[in-house]
Amino acid sequence: MQRVTITLDDDLVSEIDAFMLSRGYNSRSEALRDLTRAGLNDLATPADPTRTCVGAVVYSFDHEKRELARRLAAVHHHHHDLSLATTHVHLDDNNCLEVTLLKGSVGEVQHFAEHLTAERGVRYGKLVIVPIDLPTEAAAVRHQIHGPHD
Secondary structure, three states, X not given: OOOOOOOOOHHHHHHHHHHHHHHOOOOHHHHHHHHHHXXXXXXXXXXXXXXXXXXXXXXEEXXXXXXXXXXXXXXXXXXXXXXXXXXXXXXXXXEEEEEEEEEEEXXXXXXXXXXXXXXXXXXXXXXXXXXXOOOOHHHHHHHHHHXXXX
């Protein structure tokens, strides 16, 4: 194990200490190791951009921003073949949250999410990708005829 020295501002240290207390960590090192692993896992994506996946894009935005709702709808329409469903929630008078479920290749899903979250006025955006293995055509036909366990 290596010792690493970092400098953090007081507010961030307070947040780390609160996290430690709420989770029962005995040291900052333990907490920071877990937080670092979690952050690296969040940034990791499947290596093969052609692999099939499902994805969820969560984003918040100010619907009063000029033309933003129209631009977001245009992104959705441009990628209609990937979109499974979208849920729209009004958080307050101006702010909305949407969750869009997608299915397609990792590369296409990432591209869609990047377009959504890069729109001016989108305040927060996060993509979660779940790689899936689709059954072969023969297995799908067998499943339809005999059921899932034959």
